[in-house]
Amino acid sequence: MDIAEVAKRSGVPASTLRFYEEKGLISSVGRQGLRRVFNADILERLALIALGRAAGFSLDEIARMIGSKGTPDIDRELLVSxxxxxxxxxxxxxxxxxxxxxxxxxxxxxxxxxxxxxxxxxxxxxxxxxxxxxxxxxxxxxxxx
Structure with a gap:
């Protein structure tokens, strides 16, 4: 799914998607011309980021919780705090x-x-x-x- 489709389906602007990629929150799997391409699971990852932001977590805290390998490792003590x-x-x-x-x-x-x-x-x-x-x-x- 290219970046325009991800932006359309998630409601997250392409500029934010690029910023999230810079921060290591998401990663593209390649390019289709000049456009970044993402796996279908990007929408679930963006939902996790949105949930974290809505709860007041910083992007750095969210990055630590969702991990770089795509498998969330959510700190339960941080959730309680x-x-x-x-x-x-x-x-x-x-x-x-x-x-x-x-x-x-x-x-x-x-x-x-x-x-x-x-x-x-x-x-x-x-x-x-x-x-x-x-x-x-x-x-x-x-x-x-």
Whole structure:
């Protein structure tokens, strides 16, 4: 299957396919004129890459997991670590959502007078200044009154 067909069937642009090949994530089996040619299993490999990217893995992490021989060797500890990271992100986003919803209906004359909104500002400011989330749960900080 040539690169144009792979791009069409996978939805991955040809430029991305060339980049993935440079990174060692995929490999062509030859050329047909000027076009790269891939085995049919390229679509499954691209699906693995897409899954890894959707889960937040870097291309280097994905490359290590899918291996160069085409047989995935997925690091289960890395999967657990990423799942834990996603749990923390979900919790933070849910807390942010809850704070924003509260601010939208808060009866305080100004958002700046709303204690919940002020805590939300503090959490955001701490994250922006330190580059990392606070040590207390954001949800706990928002719901503590």
């Amino acid at each position: 990423k799942a834990d990271e996603l749990d923390r992100t979900i919790q933070k986003l849910m807390s942010m959502r809850d704070g924003l919803r509260h601010a939208a209906v808060c009866s305080a004359p100004s958002h700046m007078e709303c204690p919940t909104f002020r805590r939300l500002l503090g959490i955001a400011a701490y994250g922006a200044i330190s580059g990392k989330p606070g040590t207390l749960s954001a949800k706990r900080q928002l719901t503590t009154r």
